[in-house]
Amino acid sequence: MSQNPTNPTRRGFLAGAAMAGGAAVAGRVHAQAAPDPAITELQPWNQYLGPGVDAAPYGMPSPHEAHVIRRNVPWLTADSVSSVNFTPLHELEGIITPNGLAFERHHAGVADIDPAEYRLMINGMVDTPLVFTLADLARFPRENRTYFLECAANGGMEWRGAQLNGCQFTHGMIHNVVYTGVPLRLLLEEAGVQPGALWVLPEGADASAMTRSVPLEKALDDCLVATHMNGERLRPEQGYPVRLVVPGWEGNMWVKWLRRIEVGDQPWQHREETSKYTDLLESGDARRFTWVMDAKSVITNPSPQAPITHGPGPTVITGVAWSGRGTIPRVDVSLDGGMNWHTARMSGPSLDKSMHRFYYEFDWDGAPLLLQSRAMDSTGYVQPTKEQLRHFRGENSIYHNNGIQTWAIDSDGRAENVEVG
Amino acid sequence: MKKLLICTAILAATAALAQESAPSREGGYGLGRPALTEEIAAWDIDIRPDGLGLPVGSGDVWTGEELFVDQCSACHGDFGEAVGRWPILAGGFGSLDQEDPVKTVGSYWPYLSTVWDYVHRAMPYGNAQSLTDDEVYAITAYLMYLNNMVDDDFELSNENFLEIPMPNEAGFFMDDRDTVELPEFMAEPCMTGCAEGVEITMRAAVLDVTPETATDAAEEQAEPETAADPAASGPSPELVAAGESVFRQCSSCHQIGEGARNGAGPVLNGIVGMAAGQAEGFRYSPAMAQSGIVWDEATLAEFLADPRGYLRGNRMGFGGLRSEEDIAAVIAYMQVAGAP
Numbered sequence: 001m002s003q004n005p006t007n008p009t010r011r012g013f014l015a016g017a018a019m020a021g022g023a024a025v026a027g028r029v030h031a032q033a034a035p036d037p038a039i040t041e042l043q044p045w046n047q048y049l050g051p052g053v054d055a056a057p058y059g060m061p062s063p064h065e066a067h068v069i070r071r072n073v074p075w076l077t078a079d080s081v082s083s084v085n086f087t088p089l090h091e092l093e094g095i096i097t098p099n100g101l102a103f104e105r106h107h108a109g110v111a112d113i114d115p116a117e118y119r120l121m122i123n124g125m126v127d128t129p130l131v132f133t134l135a136d137l138a139r140f141p142r143e144n145r146t147y148f149l150e151c152a153a154n155g156g157m158e159w160r161g162a163q164l165n166g167c168q169f170t171h172g173m174i175h176n177v178v179y180t181g182v183p184l185r186l187l188l189e190e191a192g193v194q195p196g197a198l199w200v201l202p203e204g205a206d207a208s209a210m211t212r213s214v215p216l217e218k219a220l221d222d223c224l225v226a227t228h229m230n231g232e233r234l235r236p237e238q239g240y241p242v243r244l245v246v247p248g249w250e251g252n253m254w255v256k257w258l259r260r261i262e263v264g265d266q267p268w269q270h271r272e273e274t275s276k277y278t279d280l281l282e283s284g285d286a287r288r289f290t291w292v293m294d295a296k297s298v299i300t301n302p303s304p305q306a307p308i309t310h311g312p313g314p315t316v317i318t319g320v321a322w323s324g325r326g327t328i329p330r331v332d333v334s335l336d337g338g339m340n341w342h343t344a345r346m347s348g349p350s351l352d353k354s355m356h357r358f359y360y361e362f363d364w365d366g367a368p369l370l371l372q373s374r375a376m377d378s379t380g381y382v383q384p385t386k387e388q389l390r391h392f393r394g395e396n397s398i399y400h401n402n403g404i405q406t407w408a409i410d411s412d413g414r415a416e417n418v419e420v421g
Numbered sequence: 422m423k424k425l426l427i428c429t430a431i432l433a434a435t436a437a438l439a440q441e442s443a444p445s446r447e448g449g450y451g452l453g454r455p456a457l458t459e460e461i462a463a464w465d466i467d468i469r470p471d472g473l474g475l476p477v478g479s480g481d482v483w484t485g486e487e488l489f490v491d492q493c494s495a496c497h498g499d500f501g502e503a504v505g506r507w508p509i510l511a512g513g514f515g516s517l518d519q520e521d522p523v524k525t526v527g528s529y530w531p532y533l534s535t536v537w538d539y540v541h542r543a544m545p546y547g548n549a550q551s552l553t554d555d556e557v558y559a560i561t562a563y564l565m566y567l568n569n570m571v572d573d574d575f576e577l578s579n580e581n582f583l584e585i586p587m588p589n590e591a592g593f594f595m596d597d598r599d600t601v602e603l604p605e606f607m608a609e610p611c612m613t614g615c616a617e618g619v620e621i622t623m624r625a626a627v628l629d630v631t632p633e634t635a636t637d638a639a640e641e642q643a644e645p646e647t648a649a650d651p652a653a654s655g656p657s658p659e660l661v662a663a664g665e666s667v668f669r670q671c672s673s674c675h676q677i678g679e680g681a682r683n684g685a686g687p688v689l690n691g692i693v694g695m696a697a698g699q700a701e702g703f704r705y706s707p708a709m710a711q712s713g714i715v716w717d718e719a720t721l722a723e724f725l726a727d728p729r730g731y732l733r734g735n736r737m738g739f740g741g742l743r744s745e746e747d748i749a750a751v752i753a754y755m756q757v758a759g760a761p
Contacts, residue, residue: 073632078496078506079673079685082546108543112740121456121464129456136452141443162625169631183443190449201467207549209542211467260464269470269532271539275524278593284518286529290596294606304625332610337619341612370619374610381603382610392602396522408621417625 067091070101073169076157081109082208084151086172089298089320090306095146095176095348095355099230102175104237105151107208111257115241120187120225124201124263127192134241137227140182145224145247146354148322150174150293152250152277155401158386162406162417165304170405170417171296174322176355179245181226184219188263197263201270202244205259212253213267214246218291222247225258248324248353249291250399252277282394295383296402297321297331297358297375308413312366317344319373321356326378328356335362337370337406337420338385344373369409370420386419466550468538472583475537479578480559482566488556489563491704492545492736495685501525501567505684511567517592527568531590533582537561546685547674547738656753664754667747674738677759686737690759692716693752708734721755722748 061068072085087103104110115134123129151173157163164170188200193216200219204210214223224245227234234240239256246253252272267273267289279287299319302308308315321328327350332341344358358373375383386403393400408418468474490499498504501511513523522528526536541557543549552560562577570585571577625631656664668677674686681688687700697714698705712732714720725748728737742748 071632073630075506075630080669081673108546108549121460123456123461123465129461130453131456131460132453139452140450143443161623163628163630165625165631186443186445186450189445190453192449203464203467207543207547209466209549211542262465262467264469264473266469266471268467268538269535270467271535271543274532274535274593275526275530275539280517280522280524282518284522284592286517286593287596287598288593290598292596292598294598304631332612337616339614339616339619341610341615370621376610380607382606382608384602384606388605392605395520396517408624418621419623420619421622 065091068101070103070172071168073157073164082107084153084173086168087175088168088305089172089174089300090167090303092300093318093357095320095357096230097175097177097355099177099232099235099238102149102177102229102235102238103151103173105173105251106206106237107210108206110237111204111206112236113205113241113257118241120242120258121260122187122191122263123260125194125197125265126188126263127194130187130191132187134227137182137225137242140186142180142182142227143224144178144180145222145245146176146178146349146351147245147247148174148176148293148353148355149245149251149254150296150322150324152252152290152293152399155403156398158403158417159390159397159401160395162419165417167298167300167303167405168305171298173251174355176320176322177229178231179224179226180228180231181224181245184223184225184244184261185221187225187261188216188219191263193263196265199264199267201260201262201264201268202253202255202258203260203262204239204255205257210252210255210272211268211270212255212272213270214253216263218246218249219261246291248293250277250293253291277399279393279399280396281392282396290400293322293324294400294402295321295323295325295328295375295377295381297328297373297383298405299333299371299373299407302371302409302413302415303407304415304417307415308364308409311413312364315362315364317360317362317371319344319358321358321373321375322354323375323377323379323381324353325381327352327354328375328377330376331356331358332374332376333358333360334372334374335369338372338404341374366411368411369407370418371407371409371415372404374404387421466538466542468534468541470532470534472534472579475534475579475582476554477579478554478558479576479580480555480557480562481576482559482562482571482573484556485559485561485563485566488552488560492548492552493560495683495704496546501564510564514588517589525568526564527570527588529589529592531587531593533561533565533585533587536564537582545736545738548736655757660750660753661757663746664750664752665758667742667751668754668758670739670742671751677755689755691761692759693718693721693756706734706736708732709736718752721752725751 068088068091070085070087072083077083084105085103087097087101118134120132154173155170158170198216200214200216201211202214226243226245227241229238234243242258243256244254244258279290297319299317301318317333321331331344333344334341342360344360346356346358348357350356383402383404389403406418406420407415409415496504496507497510501509503509509523510526513525513528516523516528530536537557540560541552558577562575565571566573566575674684675689676682676684677689681690683700683703687703693716695716697712697716698710724731725742727741728735728739
């Protein structure tokens, strides 16, 4: 972080602070005419006792934050059981998604698995097909890794143009948590992978029995058989008690309620890797096995669900960025729809295949803005515009839309999802 | 400054340590136990394009049609044309390069094994893995017939399974983003004067398809309560409201109230006090149609606690409500929301 060329020098920083301070003093808009009752009057919480230590054995957010919830788009799917909801990115800070706000995508609802009855089987091209219990898994060496999980269809509704007003809906099929799990490599080594094996097939225990073909190379590289997220057991909707973690690759492959891993020499070409999660191009042909999530970013504040309410003056723009190919050393922000760009300030841990947080602070003059962000990942990949993407993909692709998002801010600070040209 | 450098060095060292991999052990850790043949047979249900995993069996188009109409048509329509937003399974030929491509088993799916595997592992929706192998062959044969791949006298079996190619098998190619897109997306980005002028070309507000905010939804939900007759000695508004929220689990398949239509499950208007199997136009299982049950609070409560156990052979794809409060609430809700 200290090598970031965009960081101001110490001297420059001090000079800037002095100027900003001066401007703030000169331009401070608010003056209190009468004493503020929030200060002068005794508030109930100043006077009366609050609930005791065990009032909430499992703590919940403040009731004043009840609006910070996952939301779905009812018209998107036929029902709520095989459906998706969205992480409220515009209400979050830092890089970690709280467990209860991590978006959900199910194909047959949330499986309710008794941990005592949980079994994981490894079979196929192995020397010894094995069965593990949760207690067995807990005896393997485990790792802690922070990864983003993004559904390949995140932004899928926006392929043909701006549709949904809110980054929760346009970009909310993503979450970023710390996983604790056993490297899949150790379990495969335990069973003894036979020569000629090239693929594995993870399978879920839910009523969709989700399957995806994963190259053995990836399985032996960085996949985890995870039991915990953000320090606690996986939530039921995230695959309790065990899910597969496939870092940097599309979320559909991170099979939840994992019950079995088969080893084989060919891909299985199952429903979720043929009929779905293939990218139909303009020619009528489709790309398959598009696993890696390309670099992407979005400004979360301001955005349609989180307008600027404070008027002109010091304004914080913030957002998140991620890449399935590495880290995000740099994000640029544009205030004028991509004509001119400013390098944003990265803040927080910069981890491989994890979400990154960026800020851009400026003095808003109250004129309309066209806000954009553009991520650049550690391989040098620069997030493309939607126009650039459509040049290669056409408009029928559904999946892997990582084009640059534009929010139009009007002079009242309201934000709208738009496309520019 | 020197202190800062040391701190940075320590941080870097810590960061490197934190990424150390969990160690392998020569010969493994000796954990887990060998899987038994019967256990593998029970779970290893996957089928591959080369036929690996396909069981011995057969089924014809006519048997498949009967099964499909009975078990699949509530969502997919009698001819695979689909109800509502459920997947369309037939037709769509020549549409893949058009503005609204229709990706069906016939127009899009590259392998027949995918159909067999998916129907067998995940269908019927809410009653997965309930079809026999022969039934899966028959339904697959019917889907081939609906997509003009075979005639109506066709019988599909493990013998002829690999003989019929899918129309769009050649329509797929391996991810080539690395060679096609990446060279274009790796250039040093422009920072100033990158475009002449920029105009808004499309606005999301024009479409107006964004879901309502929580506040809007709460206001709307308040309506049915005020609509209920307060003078009647019906269930309390609190119970009805709780029931409405429980009913969300049911709404995947069931509609209730004005304008309700049959979905995967029947319309529930007037259900409290009605004989079972009476919703107009809904295809009930023989078990339900002939059950002779009259739905009152007691029978509904028993049924909702354990749908399969209460009436064997009925097809409601739902595991049951666990809490008695939820059951009482949802019955109260159905009583009010489904009142004529």
